[in-house]
Amino acid sequence: MQNRARPATRPLRISIIGMEQRARDTLHLFFRNICQDSYVLADEAIADISIIDMDAVHAERSREEHDRKYPDRPTILISLLKPETGDGTFLQKPLQSEELLSALEQMRANFQKPEQTSTPDTAQKEKAKGSAPYNEEDAVPPSETEDKAQKETASDADPALAKRTGSTADRPHSRSSGKIIPLFPDTGQSIQSGNKEAIEIPSAKKSKSVYTPENYLQGHIQKAYQLARRKNRNVSIEGPWRPIIILPETKEIWVEQSHAHLYALSVMPVQPEDVTIQVLDAGEFPPEQGGAIQPIEFFLWKLTVRTARGRIPENTDLHAPNYLSHWPNLSRLMPIHHGLRIAALWARQPVSLTETATILNVAPKYIFSFYSAASAIGLVRQEIKNSGDEGPPPVSSQQEHEHRGLFRKILARLRGRNQ
Amino acid sequence: MDNNYKLIFTGPVGAGKTTAIRSLSDMEPVTTDAVASDMTQNIKETTTVALDYGCMQLEGGERLHIYGTPGQERFNFMWDILAKGGIGLILLLDNTRSDPFQDMHFFLNSFREFIDSTHLAIGITQTDRSATPRIEQYHEELKSTGLKVPVFEIDARQRRDVVVLVEALLFSLAPNLKVSA
Ligand SMILES: Nc1nc2c(ncn2[C@@H]2O[C@H](COP(=O)(O)OP(=O)(O)OP(=O)(O)O)[C@@H](O)[C@H]2O)c(=O)[nH]1
Ligand SMILES: [Mg+2]
Numbered sequence: 001m002q003n004r005a006r007p008a009t010r011p012l013r014i015s016i017i018g019m020e021q022r023a024r025d026t027l028h029l030f031f032r033n034i035c036q037d038s039y040v041l042a043d044e045a046i047a048d049i050s051i052i053d054m055d056a057v058h059a060e061r062s063r064e065e066h067d068r069k070y071p072d073r074p075t076i077l078i079s080l081l082k083p084e085t086g087d088g089t090f091l092q093k094p095l096q097s098e099e100l101l102s103a104l105e106q107m108r109a110n111f112q113k114p115e116q117t118s119t120p121d122t123a124q125k126e127k128a129k130g131s132a133p134y135n136e137e138d139a140v141p142p143s144e145t146e147d148k149a150q151k152e153t154a155s156d157a158d159p160a161l162a163k164r165t166g167s168t169a170d171r172p173h174s175r176s177s178g179k180i181i182p183l184f185p186d187t188g189q190s191i192q193s194g195n196k197e198a199i200e201i202p203s204a205k206k207s208k209s210v211y212t213p214e215n216y217l218q219g220h221i222q223k224a225y226q227l228a229r230r231k232n233r234n235v236s237i238e239g240p241w242r243p244i245i246i247l248p249e250t251k252e253i254w255v256e257q258s259h260a261h262l263y264a265l266s267v268m269p270v271q272p273e274d275v276t277i278q279v280l281d282a283g284e285f286p287p288e289q290g291g292a293i294q295p296i297e298f299f300l301w302k303l304t305v306r307t308a309r310g311r312i313p314e315n316t317d318l319h320a321p322n323y324l325s326h327w328p329n330l331s332r333l334m335p336i337h338h339g340l341r342i343a344a345l346w347a348r349q350p351v352s353l354t355e356t357a358t359i360l361n362v363a364p365k366y367i368f369s370f371y372s373a374a375s376a377i378g379l380v381r382q383e384i385k386n387s388g389d390e391g392p393p394p395v396s397s398q399q400e401h402e403h404r405g406l407f408r409k410i411l412a413r414l415r416g417r418n419q
Numbered sequence: 420m421d422n423n424y425k426l427i428f429t430g431p432v433g434a435g436k437t438t439a440i441r442s443l444s445d446m447e448p449v450t451t452d453a454v455a456s457d458m459t460q461n462i463k464e465t466t467t468v469a470l471d472y473g474c475m476q477l478e479g480g481e482r483l484h485i486y487g488t489p490g491q492e493r494f495n496f497m498w499d500i501l502a503k504g505g506i507g508l509i510l511l512l513d514n515t516r517s518d519p520f521q522d523m524h525f526f527l528n529s530f531r532e533f534i535d536s537t538h539l540a541i542g543i544t545q546t547d548r549s550a551t552p553r554i555e556q557y558h559e560e561l562k563s564t565g566l567k568v569p570v571f572e573i574d575a576r577q578r579r580d581v582v583v584l585v586e587a588l589l590f591s592l593a594p595n596l597k598v599s600a
Contacts, residue, residue: 251553324567326558331542331571331583340583344590347567360595403506406424407589407596409477414443414582 011040012108015047017066018056020361027051030097039104047073049107054079055093055318055354055364074107076100080209080364081318093209093364209368210314211307213376215269217241217262218307221253221300222376224277231279234286239275241265245286246296253296254286266306301373302334308372310365312353320382321350322371328379336373338366343374350383426585427502428471428487429530430511431522435544435575436487437471439511442578443485443585444473470501502533507588511542511575512557515549520560527564539566540588542573542580 014031016024024041031039044050050070052063054077066075076089083090089103213219220237221244228235228248237244242257255262286293324346330339341360345351351359356367374380428436441447449472471487486501502508510526512519523541527534543554552560557570569587573580590596 326555326561326567327569327571327587329554329572330569330587331573331580340587340590341594341596343569344587345594347569347591348594361597403424404593404596406477406481406483406506407593409479409481410475410483411586411589411596413475413477413483414585 011037012049012104012111013042013047014039014049014051014104015042015044016051016053017044017062018053018059019051020358023053030100035101038108048111049074049076049104051076051078054083055357057355057358059354074110076103076107209311209364210316211309211311213304213307213313213372215271216267216307217265217270218300218304218376220270220272220275220277221246221296221303225296225300227277227279233282234280234284236278236280237275238278239270240268243286243291245280247285247293251296252293253299254291254293255299256291259292259299263303263306266303267309297329297377298333300376301328304373304376305334305336305369308369310368312368312371313375316353316371317382318353320384321352322346322356322380323350323383324374324380326379328374328377333373336366336369338362339370342367342370346380424481425484425486425501425505426507426509426588427505427533428485428509428511429498429526430488431513431516431526433516434511434513435542435573436511438575439509439542439573439581440471440473440485440487442575442581443475445476446474449473498529502530505533505537507537507592508534508539509542509584509588510539511544511573513545514543514552515545519543519552520557523557523560524564527566534566538588538591539568540584540591541568541570542575542584543570544573544575546572547574 014027016027019027028041031037031041042048044066050066050073052066052075053059054063056062063075063077066073074089076091077083078091078093078095080093082092089107091099091103213222217239220239224235224237224244225246225248228246232248234248235246237246241262242255244256244262245254246252247254324343327343327347328339330343336342338360341362342356345356345360353364353367353371356362357364360367371380428440430436470489471485473485473487475483475485477483486505488498488501508530510523510530512522512526516522527539530539541557543557554570554572561568561570569584569591571580571584571587573584575581
């Protein structure tokens with residue numbers, strides 16, 4: 001006969017819904033190493049607590065189904081963006097260890113109340129399973145293969161992001177020194193899974209996943225470019241930088257300052273009142289000497305990657321399908337990790353940011369970078385989605401091309417890993 | 420085990436097919452450049468009269484055969500035979516030619532059935548010698564064909580450029596393809 005009033009030390013069983021394997025693995029390691037197994041991952045049917053990733057494909061539907069089946073089960077919702085209505089416990093990504101732990105500990109307190117029982121559904125399933133408090137079969141082991149697959153290749157690593165990743169080591173962290181590992185791969189680090197490796201979680205303040213392009217050089221250049229095209233005249237942009245002129249006819253940009261300098265300015269907020277955008281007289285061109293001219297597309301793409309740093313412009317809809325008007329010229333634009341795959345997916349059909357992450361199994365920051373850069377150069381727009389209108393089913397992550405194995409080998413060869 | 424996987428390069432005379440295949444192939448490509456004794460008109464110093472052939476050895480003993488069609492149109496009776504069983508098409512277009520759009524449509528029409536059953540990636544070469552037409556003009560031109568395909572500026576002499584183009588083709592075929600480390 002099983003004991004419903006469990007001792008406080010019994011591990012609580014956590015079911016996670018809508019998360020990719022990497023995220024599950026991270027949680028598994030976190031519970032095992034940091035929480036010393038006071039929580040374990042378990043099958044949805046027998047869990048005490050559920051964590052639902054609201055950024056997953058069909059998350060709303062999964063949640064409804066979950067709530068119907070387990071109406072009394074405490075649930076934690078996680079998402080990149082705050083929900084409009086706030087029922088239930090919500091945690092914003094990237095998930096912070098302290099926040100997750102405190103939410104779980106609060107729930108644990110409720111479990112320790114003697115009157116607390118499982119829902120009928122849960123009880124039934126538990127009986128059927130013979131009900132050990134924690135069944136090894138229900139636990140989700142970490143998969144290291146997924147992790148390897150995520151590692152950046154030399155050919156398309158984004159130096160800006162790489163730099164940022166490196167700086168994570170400098171962040172203060174809450175526990176004793178050791179490896180620092182974020183709960184989710186969004187911050188750009190890979191999971192170090194291993195037997196006795198200490199897993200440390202940075203307690204750095206939450207990185208936001210949205211930004212306001214209008215407050216940066218990127219937005220001012222976009223605005224000036226729009227004006228230049230509308231008037232079909234050269235336009236100058238004055239601000240806390242040396243002269244910049246946009247040439248709409250040839251779709252080029254002239255900058256007096258070194259590019260390195262301008263890219264360094266990319267993250268500096270510049271308010272509109274500090275910027276003057278001026279339509280130049282016909283025939284007014286940049287001086288013949290000095291400065292540098294390049295296609296505005298290349299400049300704006302790179303500047304945006306630097307400014308966005310893995311974020312998306314505010315007001316971007318995570319769930320709206322993204323319509324790519326055509327492929328970006330990716331052989332010449334600054335590489336964004338997974339950029340080719342994202343472009344290939346969106347060229348097939350409009351897919352939302354959340355679905356893209358699921359289908360490609362790619363950390364959101366890369367998808368966000370790509371989205372920001374492609375929309376800055378006018379290649380992507382979001383389609384208005386009617387509620388309830390799911391659109392065409394996207395390429396599933398399971399769907400396999402018959403020559404998939406071969407393609408993988410060709411890619412490995414092209415990237416020089418299997419010479 | 421020798422599975423007959425093929426990648427096809429096509430495009431007009433001088434677009435860089437032989438050069439691109441050379442940059443991918445394990446061995447010096449077998450090319451039939453300038454062997455034709457009946458070649459009367461000298462468009463360029465050497466031209467491929469039959470086909471180019473290169474090869475990439477893959478893990479597990481498989482091989483990818485890389486074929487280049489001859490640029491000269493009078494040899495296009497070979498194209499169908501060549502394309503059969505191919506995994507996809509790379510079309511190279513020379514930006515310095517008098518009408519690159521006409522070239523593009525010619526090759527798209529010739530290979531349309533093959534493209535529809537596989538996929539296509541387009542590389543525009545010689546952009547260092549002629550900056551126009553611009554890439555977006557190619558996309559504009561492609562609209563009428565209903566093909567939304569990668570069009571990249573490439574220099575066939577740069578392996579990296581050729582590699583990005585082939586990768587784009589592979590991901591177009593299978594966007595959720597993962598590269599194993
Ligand atoms: N400047 C410049 N030269 C290039 C570029 N791409 C290729 N070439 C050169 O263009 C010439 C023609 O290239 P090939 O590879 O012989 O062209 P092909 O398509 O095989 O030509 P055919 O066999 O005659 O159909 C070679 O000398 C290449 O080195 C480029 O982007 N810029
Ligand atoms: Mg040739």
